[in-house]
Amino acid sequence: MAAPGEGPAHPHARIGPVDLAARVDEALHVQAAAFGLGQDEIAVRRHIVLRHLEHPEARALGALAPDGRLLGFVYGLPNDRAQWWSTVVEPCLRATGSDGWLDDSFVITELHVHPDHQQRGLGRALITAITDAVDQPRSILSAIDKDSPARALYRSLGYRDLARQVVFPSAPQPYAVMGAVLPLLR
Numbered sequence: 001m002a003a004p005g006e007g008p009a010h011p012h013a014r015i016g017p018v019d020l021a022a023r024v025d026e027a028l029h030v031q032a033a034a035f036g037l038g039q040d041e042i043a044v045r046r047h048i049v050l051r052h053l054e055h056p057e058a059r060a061l062g063a064l065a066p067d068g069r070l071l072g073f074v075y076g077l078p079n080d081r082a083q084w085w086s087t088v089v090e091p092c093l094r095a096t097g098s099d100g101w102l103d104d105s106f107v108i109t110e111l112h113v114h115p116d117h118q119q120r121g122l123g124r125a126l127i128t129a130i131t132d133a134v135d136q137p138r139s140i141l142s143a144i145d146k147d148s149p150a151r152a153l154y155r156s157l158g159y160r161d162l163a164r165q166v167v168f169p170s171a172p173q174p175y176a177v178m179g180a181v182l183p184l185l186r
Contacts, residue, residue, distance in 0.1 A: 004086075008014040010063070012117065013071050015125045018062030021053045026070045027062075031034075034112040052077065052109055061130050063113065063122045071114035074126040078136055079105045088141065089177050092163035101162055101179045106134040108141035121151055128184050138181050142166065145176040152180050 020027055027049065028042050037045070053075065060075035074085055080088060081102050091098040111121045131139050143150050145164050159178040166175045178179070 010125050011075045012120050013062060013122060013131050015063055015122075016068070018060055018073065020060035020062070020073060020075055021050055022106055023050055023062070023070055024053075027073050030070060030072060030114045031110065031112045033114050033116075034118075048139070049075075049110070052071065055060070059130055059133065061126055063126055071120045072111075072118045072126055074108060074123075074130050076106055076108045076110075076130060076139075076141075078101070078134075079107045079140065079166040082130045085109075085142070087162065088168055089166055093177060095125040096163050098162040098177075098179070100118070101138065101140050101177075104136050105138045105179065106131060106136040106182075108139060108181040111141075118149070123150070125147070127153075127157065128186070131182050131184055136182065138179060139184070140177060140179045142177050144167075146176045151176070151178075154180075156185065 023043055024046055028046055031037065031045065042177060053060065055077045058075060058077040060073065062070050063072040064181050065071050079102055081090065085107065086102050090102060099126060108127060111127055141152060141154065141159070159180040159182060161176050162179045163177045166177055168175060
């Protein structure tokens with residue numbers, strides 16, 4: 001069991017709050033390994049992550065190895081319909097009658113675990129820990145719209161498809177927008 005303030009106990013890592021802005025390059029290394037990103041994409045994402053983390057209600061958790069290395073991370077914030085992500089997904093959600101999910105929801109902006117540490121429960125531990133600590137009654141996220149371990153994880157936690165084939169500018173593949181009532185299923 002974790003000591004108070006350390007976050008949930010996990011056999012492979014300690015899950016807890018992390019200053020993701022201070023560790024942005026390490027986090028992007030994890031994301032690049034998980035997604036196969038090139039240096040140009042990492043540079044663009046660095047700016048985006050740092051901008052997101054400036055939001056006063058942004059939350060970030062990390063999965064830390066015993067030596068302090070970042071094995072995975074999650075961050076998110078309460079949804080705001082004026083944010084870029086919401087403006088892109090809103091028409092797709094409206095078309096399925098699901099645009100109400102944009103109100104009073106916590107958005108999982110990014111969740112990544114280094115491939116060397118996937119399939120060990122770290123992603124599950126990260127997303128449940130962050131959503132357990134929010135005040136919103138539900139959570140939304142977007143994931144590449146194909147069968148994948150990530151989509152299987154989200155479904156097992158209670159996320160369901162709200163819209164599919166959502167196209168983000170410059171994204172090479174369409175995404176699905178998923179939503180779940182909180183707390184997530186265990």
